[in-house]
Amino acid sequence: MTKGTAMTPDRWQTLMLGLGWPQNEATFAALSDAYRQSHRHYHTQQHIADCLTRFDSLRHEAEQPHAIELALWFHDAVYDPYRSDNEQASADWAMRFLHENSAPVSLRDRVHGLIVATLHDAVATDHDTAIMIDIDLSILGATPDAYDAYRHAIRREYRWVPGLLFRRNRRAVLESFLRRKRIFQTDHFHSSLEDQARRNINAELEGLR
Template structure:
């Protein structure tokens, strides 16, 4: 685990880099508002821990992104709105991102690409856009985490849905995890497939058999 100052440095570095890459100035107070959102009490997995893990995975892969600033900013916003009992979290997160970009003076093409990247994290279709494939692989990297981190993630997701009866949660959770397991490939980029595909399938098989 990284020391707190290293985690704060990662967030600051990522935030500054994303906006600088876009050639824009972030609206005042936006980073703080986002960090407050990521720290809301209903969150257990979709927290700044997840955000930091995503940004740390992106950093060495930025060279492979076609629009690195847009990918990085999309990660900042992809779970900015998160209500476990609600629907349309991704769309509301994308709306917030586009509003912020418009306020900063981003053109419509940048706004719509960031929107599309965030909506790709619904995980309801295999991305075709290379940047979306990278972003989705980063979001799903937790499935290929070391077993202890995967178990922590599994418990964190359960905590976010603690209001759902156990029998129903287990059934729904098994369906979700089995859906990933049934894919031809969980990861859409060669690099993430090589690093994480085998372990992700091991984690998922173990979780599905125990659900």
């Protein structure tokens, strides 16, 4: 994607206003700092900005747009390549924030479920979850140059993993996407990104052999 500018204080304040909450400037600052951590090369502010920009194209289809947008802001808030519970830890941070703002239990549960869905280990059972998953995976259908930058950024995040092990694990992940009948579950992303995603993944797999 082109460089986005969606992760801004104005965007955050608009979301807070829509929820009827205070501006929560400290949380915005904490999220901004988290996404600027030096060990991140793909899971950065730019990733969140791109996700939010993607969401804008599907906001009109969402049943609970505020829940999806909150989940997008928080879904990679905790990211440590050495741990396997980043999604759960990110969801826990979101839950603390929602509790502090006296969010209803239904919203807390929804945001938690959307964040955990970015584990990408299950098919979505509702349209909002499908939107969330597809947005997070949209990089797979990027232009070849953007996809190439993405795969290099992922390797940098996992540079501590020996090459043979990294290639084996990466192949397993990519092949799991190719085995799916549809990589993208929403019609919007399936029609616009599916074919390119399969080309990108196959090209990367060739390079991993």
